[in-house]
Amino acid sequence: MAEDSSSFGDLTIGNGELLAVGETDDVDALVAVSFVGAPVMRVLAETSGFFGAPRPGPGMLAWLRWSERDMPWDSSELWVAPYGADGLLGDPVKLAGGPTESVVEPRWGPDAALYFASDRSGWWNLYRWDGESVEPVAPVAAECAAEPWELGYVSYDFLADGRIVMVVQEGPRHRLAVVDRAGAVAPVKLPYTSIKPYLAVGGASVALVGSSPEVAPQVALVHLGDEPRVEVLARAEHPGLDGLAVSTPVELRILVEGSREVVALVYPPTGAAPDWCAPVIVRAHPGPTASCLVRLDWQAQFFTSRGFAIVDVDYTGSTGYGRVFRQALYGRWGIDDVVDCRAAAEFLLTEGRAVPEAVFIRGASAGGYTALHAVAQDGPFIAATAVSAIVDPERWAETVPRFQRAHATQLRGGAGRVRAEDIRRPVLMIHGTADDVATADDVRELADELQNRGAPHELMLLDGVGHYVATSAHAARALEAELAHYRSAMAAMASG
Numbered sequence: 001m002a003e004d005s006s007s008f009g010d011l012t013i014g015n016g017e018l019l020a021v022g023e024t025d026d027v028d029a030l031v032a033v034s035f036v037g038a039p040v041m042r043v044l045a046e047t048s049g050f051f052g053a054p055r056p057g058p059g060m061l062a063w064l065r066w067s068e069r070d071m072p073w074d075s076s077e078l079w080v081a082p083y084g085a086d087g088l089l090g091d092p093v094k095l096a097g098g099p100t101e102s103v104v105e106p107r108w109g110p111d112a113a114l115y116f117a118s119d120r121s122g123w124w125n126l127y128r129w130d131g132e133s134v135e136p137v138a139p140v141a142a143e144c145a146a147e148p149w150e151l152g153y154v155s156y157d158f159l160a161d162g163r164i165v166m167v168v169q170e171g172p173r174h175r176l177a178v179v180d181r182a183g184a185v186a187p188v189k190l191p192y193t194s195i196k197p198y199l200a201v202g203g204a205s206v207a208l209v210g211s212s213p214e215v216a217p218q219v220a221l222v223h224l225g226d227e228p229r230v231e232v233l234a235r236a237e238h239p240g241l242d243g244l245a246v247s248t249p250v251e252l253r254i255l256v257e258g259s260r261e262v263v264a265l266v267y268p269p270t271g272a273a274p275d276w277c278a279p280v281i282v283r284a285h286p287g288p289t290a291s292c293l294v295r296l297d298w299q300a301q302f303f304t305s306r307g308f309a310i311v312d313v314d315y316t317g318s319t320g321y322g323r324v325f326r327q328a329l330y331g332r333w334g335i336d337d338v339v340d341c342r343a344a345a346e347f348l349l350t351e352g353r354a355v356p357e358a359v360f361i362r363g364a365s366a367g368g369y370t371a372l373h374a375v376a377q378d379g380p381f382i383a384a385t386a387v388s389a390i391v392d393p394e395r396w397a398e399t400v401p402r403f404q405r406a407h408a409t410q411l412r413g414g415a416g417r418v419r420a421e422d423i424r425r426p427v428l429m430i431h432g433t434a435d436d437v438a439t440a441d442d443v444r445e446l447a448d449e450l451q452n453r454g455a456p457h458e459l460m461l462l463d464g465v466g467h468y469v470a471t472s473a474h475a476a477r478a479l480e481a482e483l484a485h486y487r488s489a490m491a492a493m494a495s496g
Helices: 298-304 323-327 336-350 366-374 393-399 402-411 440-453 475-494
Strands: 007-014 017-023 028-034 041-047 050-057 060-066 077-082 093-097 103-108 114-118 125-129 134-136 156-158 164-170 173-179 185-188 200-202 205-212 215-223 229-235 250-256 260-267 278-284 309-314 354-364 383-387 427-432 457-462
Touching: 007 050, 017 041, 017 050, 028 050, 041 050, 041 060, 050 103, 060 103, 077 103, 093 114, 093 125, 103 156, 156 200, 164 185, 250 336, 260 336, 278 336, 278 366, 278 475, 298 309, 298 475, 309 336, 336 354, 336 366, 354 366, 354 475, 366 383, 383 475, 393 402, 427 440, 427 475, 440 457, 457 475
Parallel strands: 278 309, 278 354, 354 383, 383 427, 427 457
Antiparallel strands: 007 017, 017 028, 028 041, 050 060, 060 077, 077 093, 103 114, 114 125, 125 134, 156 164, 164 173, 173 185, 200 205, 205 215, 215 229, 250 260, 260 309
């Protein structure tokens, strides 16, 4: 591994040296840099696949590995090897994981045992290896770890008295829980419904980043005594936004085609009456291995404060519902996700909540692919917005960054490329010219094809913006364009 061509992450300290994962365009490596003398990088192990979570323990080193053909939330392995004062690794042994098991977030406990989350039961639950055998710690029908899009997640940690504090995801909601020595799980009552996987324990307290439908993300210290107490350390929003009226979501469970159930979060227009009926924007989240979250979303508030209702759909393939549901979109992308989003829209129409001929769909990244396919067939949507959209899964599998290539390969085989001749409704495509996840070439080509057909569309290219438009300096401009797109579509429908 060439040091000058590598990226490094997941840094930790072990045996007086810095441990990290190094990545080039072709390989991953476990590397170590001594703190004594001149810094020299040593490669401990190398793979054509991926490494994660090097975690030193008592005379041992644990780490994760997965192949270039897999994503870590589908198939990953936990390995350990002797790791002595000389900084050399002994013979490695695989403890868990394989083709049908995802293992994430290994961490050595104060009892010198190795803990990790595995979805061997169908859910990411906590397990413990005592040096001889692996046993479950706290079985629950919920996710006790986050889908590993990034290195360094901490979904659980150890309190000073030996208990474990962990984040538990059930559908779109998170909660904090404490596991006692006997494995009993007790929820901690908090004002948060969304908690990021970045816990940090100190003594009998845990620091976290939490939010709710009315509270923007906060850094809080939760004191876990007999009566848990929340101490807010930092707030994300300007004090002038305190007390601002916001729309809070209602959780719905919708039966789709009589065979599966999906969860949707419905945000009514801000200040709406109980019997509200409004134009509706259905949102397909990115990923697609992500999920809707019950938290304050200023993008949603932008539209609800202007008379729209927002509907977030945890379509097939979302995280928070177990391994089977998470993998069910493979080979069905652009099909089942579209059916689920359409079912949510049709449910609101049937219930008299959505204004007929004023129902839209939007999505970003993988969700943009869903949105484009949703208006490439008959249905309730009169227009679509696709932000940073994936257009051609086959081409995306060749251009996507190395980490995500396996994801692209597993997802493709469903609806295929978005074809201009199939699109039946006006579309707005918003894309950054510096997007290295879903390159702008595909949307330019789609826009040219729509132009040649005379099909109603608009392409907004944002110069120098990458894949994440919502966090760029052009986010406000993009939202205003999206709002104008919906108003224009409604005016066109009204005029016949």
